Amino acid sequence: MFEKYKKVYKADYEKWYKENEAYRQRVAADQDRLKFHLMPKTGWLNDPNGLCQFNGTYHIYYQYTPFEPTGELKTWGHYTTKDFIHYEDFGPVVFPDEDIDAHGVYSGSAFIEDDTIHYFYTGNLKYFDRDDYDYINSGRGSNTITFTSKDGYEFTKKELLMTTDDYPADMSNHVRDPKIFKKNEKYYMVLGARDVEGVGMILLYESTDLKNWTYKNRITTPQKFGYMWECPDLFEMDGQLYIICCPQGVETQGIDYENVHQVTAMKLDYDFDTDEYEITDIKLFDRGFDFYAPQSFEDESGRRILIGWMGIPDADYTNPTEEAGWQHALTIPRELSVRDGKLIQEPIEELKQLRSEDKAVCTFCYGQTIIMQNAIYEAIVDFKRCREMVMTLREGITLSYKDNILTLNLGVYGSGRSTRKVRLEKLEHLQIFADTSSLEIFVNHGEEVFTTRIYNHYGRLLINGECSGIMTVYPLKSFEIE
Ligand code: FRU
Incomplete structure (x- = not known):
């Protein structure tokens, strides 16, 4: 088995894969395996990453630890589909194999421009050997990294865009999960963040070439709403900007926010010239026990499709599938729309074929x-x-x-x-x-x-x-x- 925080190369995985046919068979025989959801073949899955449609094919990458069901060592796994019914499984395709992402290829997204898929993700580093190690302020490094592809399968070399010291000085070491948004010929990147005071927020960066990013603003609620906002998504529908993100540490309010962590949708009115903004209509985005880290993208027919992780970090119960050698799944894809000013989620049309x-x-x-x-x-x-x-x-x-x-x-x-x-x-x-x-x-x-x-x-x-x-x-x- 692999150490939890250590580089892993593609060749290591391939060797391990050959030696683990019995593990795959054990997982495949589990009675809880799902019939119409994407799951890890072995081990652990969490957030969907890099969702996009390119030349007709949908690419679904995801946080993947093939080696054990408890997660930790993160790669990006890869599924593709043309119809959301037939899928191809490519296993792990992006590995924590460089100094800039040595302890985890963390969550990120895809953005299509000039017939190229541009990927952005967080290269995670853990500094357990530091004398001043602490989980919040000095324990990790989070690099913002990019690479591209002309087809979704072959990738260019990883390039470092921003490192821990480039984020605003009052940020803790929790900054991650880049997602791109384009408006008026400019590119914007949102990153989830926690400041040193323990306030959750989004950092907004701006670029004209997807390479050089300038810090623009921080976006948060007037009253503290959780200590860390993970996996922010920013998009526009019917002329309204929406944020969907995962604020951690929000207190339960009656029948709302009962899970340890949850997903929230908000309306954002943002003036990109003056950077003045207002957040309204904060709403719990899913009412169930297992939903986190969703990501949306616009497909080639203009639909905004969203897929989430059917699981929750730091859950306080034991998932029975852990014993069988695997954990978690992605949700069915949902189409987003706006009805009477409300964000609506409906299962995509293709699922009728099931x-x-x-x-x-x-x-x-x-x-x-x-x-x-x-x-x-x-x-x-x-x-x-x-x-x-x-x-x-x-x-x-x-x-x-x-x-x-x-x-x-x-x-x-x-x-x-x-x-x-x-x-x-x-x-x-x-x-x-x-x-x-x-x-x-x-x-x-x-x-x-x-x-x-x-x-x-x-x-x-x-x-x-x-x-x-x-x-x-x-x-x-x-x-x-x-
Ligand atoms: C959300 C998350 C992200 C991070 C990834 C690591 O579930 O914690 O913030 O990038 O998972 O797997």
């Missing part, structure tokens, strides 16, 4: 409807009215609605995790994707989403209560991965 022919349709009216079937399904519930209801999604796992609160309850299957909730004016529609060990629940056509892992395979689907409507259930087919 539906099998033998759908079940049933009308329910103030009674009980039971559909017993395959545990891997997409269920669409169109409510005519709903005052109260309880839906069983899998044996012992419920989604209930009462007094305008929609509650997901993992019951005895939550490994100690119990409920997550959202307040709704009305419950009108649900679209639920149940994979072997995950649930993604889209509420009222994507106004809210709950993403969560579950570890019970018995597929009982039941709806009961003061409600009526139509439920359609499609058993779903698997992805094909080469």
Whole structure:
């Protein structure tokens, strides 16, 4: 096995891969392996990175530790697809093999310009041997690095753009996760950051050539909102700028921010001439137990697609798949749009190809409807009215609605995790994707989403209560991965 903080070369991985067929077989046999989600073949996966579509092919890179299920030594793994149903797996493709990224090829993004994919990421360094080592201020170095590609497979040499000393002097050593945004012929880079006082923020840089970056501003809320903002994303839709990022250390407020870390969406009004700005409409972006570090990109047809990590850092429960030698997955891709001034997330159209022919349709009216079937399904519930209801999604796992609160309850299957909730004016529609060990629940056509892992395979689907409507259930087919 590899040491946690040490350079790893492609040749090391290839040797290790040859020697580990038995490990791959053990993981493949695990009953929790997902059917229509991207997962690590062995070991650990976290954030999606470098998402883009280039000459028709979608590239999905991700934080990947093939060697062990607990993570640490980070490479970029690589999947491609043309239709989000058939995938090709290229394994790890960017390695921590240089002095500038020796202890981790951390998260980053892709930006397409001049028929070239420009990648930006954080090269992580850990200074455990320093006398003044401390986790916040001197323990690590975070380099901003770029490389390019003409096809998404062959990469140019890594080039250092900024190093720890180049960030503003009052930053701690936690600065990372570059993402690029273009406006009025200028390029902007956002970086997640924590200052020495423990305030989370975004650093904004500006460039005219994607090579030379000048510090422009810091963006944060007037009141401290968490100690570190990881994985910032900045984009414009319908003339409005949005930030999606992961503020860490936000305190629970009633039924909001109940996870240890979470994802937040905000509206940003920014004057790029004066650098004056205002953040409004701060909102929890996903209501489930397992959602973090999402990244969005605009595809060649102009859709903004978002994929997240179906997991959370520093989670306080044990993921049962760790014993089987792997952990975590990416979410299904979601298309973003704006409806009535709200950011909406809906499953991408392509996923309809996963539906099998033998759908079940049933009308329910103030009674009980039971559909017993395959545990891997997409269920669409169109409510005519709903005052109260309880839906069983899998044996012992419920989604209930009462007094305008929609509650997901993992019951005895939550490994100690119990409920997550959202307040709704009305419950009108649900679209639920149940994979072997995950649930993604889209509420009222994507106004809210709950993403969560579950570890019970018995597929009982039941709806009961003061409600009526139509439920359609499609058993779903698997992805094909080469
Ligand atoms: C978010 C994150 C990023 C970092 C990466 C390391 O999950 O902590 O901030 O770049 O994961 O794997």
